Amino acid sequence: MTVQLKPTNISWDVSPVKQVGSEDGKYVSEAVYWEQYYGHPEFNYEWKNGYLQEKPMADFINAYIYRWFLQLLEQFLINYPIADISLLEIGFRLELPDDKVIRKPDLGIVLKDNPVEAALNDRTYKGVFDLCVESLSDSTRKERERDTVEKLGEYEIGGVQEYYILHNSKTYTRFYHRTVWGSYVPLKPTADGVIQSDVLPGFQFRIKDLYTRPSLQKLVNDPVYQGFIMRPYQQERALVKQERQQVEQERQRAEKAEQELEQYRAKLKALGIELDE
Numbered sequence: 001m002t003v004q005l006k007p008t009n010i011s012w013d014v015s016p017v018k019q020v021g022s023e024d025g026k027y028v029s030e031a032v033y034w035e036q037y038y039g040h041p042e043f044n045y046e047w048k049n050g051y052l053q054e055k056p057m058a059d060f061i062n063a064y065i066y067r068w069f070l071q072l073l074e075q076f077l078i079n080y081p082i083a084d085i086s087l088l089e090i091g092f093r094l095e096l097p098d099d100k101v102i103r104k105p106d107l108g109i110v111l112k113d114n115p116v117e118a119a120l121n122d123r124t125y126k127g128v129f130d131l132c133v134e135s136l137s138d139s140t141r142k143e144r145e146r147d148t149v150e151k152l153g154e155y156e157i158g159g160v161q162e163y164y165i166l167h168n169s170k171t172y173t174r175f176y177h178r179t180v181w182g183s184y185v186p187l188k189p190t191a192d193g194v195i196q197s198d199v200l201p202g203f204q205f206r207i208k209d210l211y212t213r214p215s216l217q218k219l220v221n222d223p224v225y226q227g228f229i230m231r232p233y234q235q236e237r238a239l240v241k242q243e244r245q246q247v248e249q250e251r252q253r254a255e256k257a258e259q260e261l262e263q264y265r266a267k268l269k270a271l272g273i274e275l276d277e
Helices: 030-037 060-079 141-158 231-270
Strands: 045-048 051-054 083-086 091-095 100-103 107-111 131-135 162-166 174-178 184-186 194-196 204-206
Touching (some): 030 045, 030 100, 060 083, 060 131, 060 162, 091 141, 100 141, 131 141, 141 162, 141 174, 141 184
Parallel strands (some): 131 162
Antiparallel strands (some): 045 051, 045 100, 083 107, 107 131, 162 174, 174 184
């Protein structure tokens, strides 16, 4: 029995997918921003006084610096859980005297004693971050100034206690702390070039390490980082070292005891007394 297959007419739609470009600079109400643009599937928008501001893409080198810095923070907060980290473009709103802005810092820190809790199911933070970190994109002057000028002023007035700008060039890398008078001043590094956070007591890092990015294993032996890097590993290593020292002490005691016994035998032998083995 032969079955003859009849051709089926299938119509394939091969028309190109319509690409919607960036709407950076478009005026929209705050309600429309929250509804349509805050979680936009293609473009990452912030909002300022009614206008969309697209967040620029990162490059590899600055992404590496950001990732290394994030590792340090995570290590610190594992050992000293005094704050929560906000990632994945979670934004917060600042109502300033002359501006209304919604920003999505690359990294935000909320202290446990912040009056506004970082609720697990929220998609935006309803308070003011205690520390904000931006990985600077320097593709255009406009992009640079958004982080180094605009956000600097907004975070300062809005009450963000510390603001860090990370970049592969020392020209743009900055670390600010907000004084009791409400103004930002640079966090002064130590004589060894170490930045010490006031918001996160005990968290510190060497500025030059941002550019060389030593592995966590190497930082274990560095006094700058020993207070919080890979603490379980440090504790295990210290325990092994202690056990080895105890074994060595026992060996030395046994050796000393054997030497004393030999000296005692020698004295008895000189007296004509032989000890049984």
